[in-house]
Amino acid sequence: GAGVSQTPSNKVTEKGKYVELRCDPISGHTALYWYRQSLGQGPEFLIYFQGTGAADDSGLPNDRFFAVRPEGSVSTLKIQRTERGDSAVYLCASSAPSQQFFGPGTRLTVL
Amino acid sequence: RKEVEQDPGPFNVPEGATVAFNCTYSNSASQSFFWYRQDCRKEPKLLMSVYSSGNEDGRFTAQLNRASQYISLLIRDSKLSDSATYLCAVNEGGGFKTIFGAGTRLFVKA
Numbered sequence: 001g002a003g004v005s006q007t008p009s010n011k012v013t014e015k016g017k018y019v020e021l022r023c024d025p026i027s028g029h030t031a032l033y034w035y036r037q038s039l040g041q042g043p044e045f046l047i048y049f050q051g052t053g054a055a056d057d058s059g060l061p062n063d064r065f066f067a068v069r070p071e072g073s074v075s076t077l078k079i080q081r082t083e084r085g086d087s088a089v090y091l092c093a094s095s096a097p098s099q100q101f102f103g104p105g106t107r108l109t110v111l
Numbered sequence: 112r113k114e115v116e117q118d119p120g121p122f123n124v125p126e127g128a129t130v131a132f133n134c135t136y137s138n139s140a141s142q143s144f145f146w147y148r149q150d151c152r153k154e155p156k157l158l159m160s161v162y163s164s165g166n167e168d169g170r171f172t173a174q175l176n177r178a179s180q181y182i183s184l185l186i187r188d189s190k191l192s193d194s195a196t197y198l199c200a201v202n203e204g205g206g207f208k209t210i211f212g213a214g215t216r217l218f219v220k221a
Contacts, residue, residue, distance in 0.1 A: 042211030
């Protein structure tokens with residue numbers, strides 16, 4: 001389909017491991033967002049890209065989290081030294097110009 | 112105080128009822144406002160943007176009160192299919208950072 005896709009849909013890892021989460025935005029959308037959502041909460045803003053650059057990364061919780069979008073399309077969220085508190089659904093959204101379309105999310109479980 | 116606050120509910124209403132949700136925001140410089148719907152274990156989907164003049168889409172009406180810093184969503188003639196979590200979202204002034212509320216759960220029963 002033509003929507004936002006995210007892979008993997010589920011990821012189980014062990015505490016201390018490194019994970020990468022991928023987002024394929026809608027073709028032509030220049031803006032891309034990452035959020036994480038815990039049970040019973042709304043999406044929590046992590047980072048926003050306009051093109052290749054991170055326009056606002058103020059939501060990244062600490063330096064274990066990093067995101068890239070090298071060619072202005074696909075983005076990867078990278079989490080180092082995962083902790084149990086990182087367990088959540090990680091959502092990606094793309095927009096052009098203002099309406100955000102969300103992907104189905106990656107459910108990350110850190111054991 | 113949270114940046115965007117919503118009553119978590121749940122709101123339990125019969126089919127055909129009218130139900131209203133409010134959402135308050137703390138940043139007076141906020142520029143854009145939205146209501147999203149999220150079904151269980153699914154991603155949020157945009158329901159409506161909220162404009163200063165208010166806007167209506169079928170059974171749904173959204174309003175913005177800048178002076179009191181809240182937005183509202185009114186659902187008329189509730190349907191079983193309206194059962195979901197309703198998230199309000201606010202874009203901070205001048206940028207695209209979007210802050211979501213925790214959501215209000217609605218259950219519509221036959």
